[in-house]
Amino acid sequence: MPEPHLPAAFRDLEPWLAWSLATEGERSAKRQSSTMVEIKAFYETMLARMEAILPYLEQFPPDNVPPQTERLFYLTLSLAEIAPAAELYGQPGVVDGFDVSRFTPGNE
Amino acid sequence: MAGVETAAPTTNGGKWHDHYPELGTGPLPLEVFTSAEQFALEREYIFRKVWLNVCRIEQLSKPGDYFVKDIGVCNTSVIVVRGKDSRIRAFHNICSHRGNKVIWDQHGSASAFTCKFHGWMYGLDGGLKFVPDEASFFDLKKDCLGLTPVHVDVWAGFVFVNIDPNPQETLQEYLGELATELAGYPFAESSATAFSWRAEVKANWKIVKDSFQEVYHVGCLHKRSLPDAFVSSDNPYTHMLDMKLFPRHGRASLFGNAAHQPSPVQALSYKHGSILVRSGFSENTLPVGVNPTRSTDWSFELHVIFPAFFVVVSEGTYFTHQFWPLAVDRTIWESTTYFPKAKNLAQRFSQEYSRIIFRDIFLEDARTVEETQSVLSTGAKNEFLLQDYELLVRHSHNVVLNMITGSDGKTIGRAV
Numbered sequence: 001m002p003e004p005h006l007p008a009a010f011r012d013l014e015p016w017l018a019w020s021l022a023t024e025g026e027r028s029a030k031r032q033s034s035t036m037v038e039i040k041a042f043y044e045t046m047l048a049r050m051e052a053i054l055p056y057l058e059q060f061p062p063d064n065v066p067p068q069t070e071r072l073f074y075l076t077l078s079l080a081e082i083a084p085a086a087e088l089y090g091q092p093g094v095v096d097g098f099d100v101s102r103f104t105p106g107n108e
Numbered sequence: 109m110a111g112v113e114t115a116a117p118t119t120n121g122g123k124w125h126d127h128y129p130e131l132g133t134g135p136l137p138l139e140v141f142t143s144a145e146q147f148a149l150e151r152e153y154i155f156r157k158v159w160l161n162v163c164r165i166e167q168l169s170k171p172g173d174y175f176v177k178d179i180g181v182c183n184t185s186v187i188v189v190r191g192k193d194s195r196i197r198a199f200h201n202i203c204s205h206r207g208n209k210v211i212w213d214q215h216g217s218a219s220a221f222t223c224k225f226h227g228w229m230y231g232l233d234g235g236l237k238f239v240p241d242e243a244s245f246f247d248l249k250k251d252c253l254g255l256t257p258v259h260v261d262v263w264a265g266f267v268f269v270n271i272d273p274n275p276q277e278t279l280q281e282y283l284g285e286l287a288t289e290l291a292g293y294p295f296a297e298s299s300a301t302a303f304s305w306r307a308e309v310k311a312n313w314k315i316v317k318d319s320f321q322e323v324y325h326v327g328c329l330h331k332r333s334l335p336d337a338f339v340s341s342d343n344p345y346t347h348m349l350d351m352k353l354f355p356r357h358g359r360a361s362l363f364g365n366a367a368h369q370p371s372p373v374q375a376l377s378y379k380h381g382s383i384l385v386r387s388g389f390s391e392n393t394l395p396v397g398v399n400p401t402r403s404t405d406w407s408f409e410l411h412v413i414f415p416a417f418f419v420v421v422s423e424g425t426y427f428t429h430q431f432w433p434l435a436v437d438r439t440i441w442e443s444t445t446y447f448p449k450a451k452n453l454a455q456r457f458s459q460e461y462s463r464i465i466f467r468d469i470f471l472e473d474a475r476t477v478e479e480t481q482s483v484l485s486t487g488a489k490n491e492f493l494l495q496d497y498e499l500l501v502r503h504s505h506n507v508v509l510n511m512i513t514g515s516d517g518k519t520i521g522r523a524v
Contacts, residue, residue, distance in 0.1 A: 098474035
């Protein structure tokens with residue numbers, strides 16, 4: 001059997017692994033290329049699990065993170081990425097915003 | 109003009125401008141954003157004369173670490189490097205032989221710099237160490253053929269260079285009272301985690317700069333991104349809590365609505381450390397230049413270091429903007445958010461939420477500055493109007509004008 005991708009307590013989130021992305025550039029591109037239906041579904045799923053996820057992640061210093069935990073952590077970073085779309089804009093991109101692909105992350 | 113202590117003049121019906129009568133209250137000529145002649149003067153008499161921030165000291169943590177900054181407005185590229193003696197030095201990034209750019213990448217670590225063209229090699233102190241086929245040259249004086257030094261100095265971990273071969277003042281003198289008022293802010297601790305963005309925007313550097321020198325626009329332009337964080341029923345136009353002008357720089361204390369209602373993800377983020385607007389602050393540990401009025405409605409302190417470096421500090425976190433002119437209507441915009449080292453992954457999530465909110469807000473600003481620039485040359489309008497809370501905008505244009513205009517108001521090209 002292949003190794004599970006997420007920690008045991010969070011295997012219910014495995015269908016959302018496409019959102020487990022390591023860089024801001026990837027997460028931003030995923031946000032911009034998703035529909036609001038997809039974004040809202042991911043948002044609602046993650047929001048319902050964050051009360052359990054954050055205390056779990058609190059146990060891990062940012063260095064030397066196990067791969068399963070890291071994938072879960074990347075899911076929370078994608079939640080941070082899409083939260084403004086879901087909570088503020090009602091569309092994937094910033095309303096009347098500059099093209100985010102022209103705003104280049106410098107650290108990754 | 110000396111810095112003047114300000115004391116909430118609006119509470120007695122006065123205006124902030126009352127403290128600075130020499131600035132007047134008149135309109136600003138629009139051509140300062142479109143004139144190629146003015147841009148050429150700004151290049152010559154501002155950017156080639158003053159101290160410019162290029163990086164943080166954390167980017168040069170060990171001997172051999174180098175950072176390259178292309179400074180188009182000064183027609184140069186600068187290498188900043190930590191030497192084997194741990195000293196920070198800076199050099200023009202051009203080979204003494206036939207002018208090739210010596211370092212092509214943006215940063216790295218090296219024991220020496222070797223030009224890719226013919227292999228001339230320079231030490232970290234800039235000295236010329238090795239010339240291939242040296243015997244075929246004529247009267248080569250290697251001692252005089254090192255990389256050309258650039259003046260460099262560090263304040264609070266921010267590395268500045270000055271392209272002028274003979275700077276008219278030290279970095280400390282240049283920063284003056286603004287730096288004194290910030291002494292003690294824990295920049296080192298707060299800079300452990302840095303994330304940056306870079307964009308080229310089609311706008312004059314002062315259009316971009318000015319959009320961050322006032323928060324009158326927050327309740328309108330950012331109404332979706334920041335529905336209640338910086339506006340309240342008592343302060344619907346985000347009036348600043350305090351403003352102070354220095355001879356060239358400026359500072360403003362920004363209001364935050366402590367009663368703001370965070371969104372669901374924002375509330376999760378707040379639980380783990382990174383807070384956009386906090387209620388309460390550590391009065392005893394913040395320097396006088398951070399929340400000087402000790403207001404409980406304070407959010408950020410905006411420090412505008414002339415010509416175009418912004419240090420915007422909160423408690424425990426801060427962000428910077430650096431705007432680099434490329435042409436009269438093109439600017440490189442660099443923003444960096446800084447956080448203390450996260451103790452755990454939940455805190456990193458919290459930091460990520462904060463900086464993504466900042467980014468999306470900046471995208472609203474970036475779109476606006478391009479849309480503004482796109483219609484400045486219509487000829488329909490000749491001037492801009494500035495209100496009381498756009499005082500820093502008025503001040504910095506006055507500084508620009510003073511630096512590029514002679515004392516008779518006509519002679520172009522007065523030095524600092």
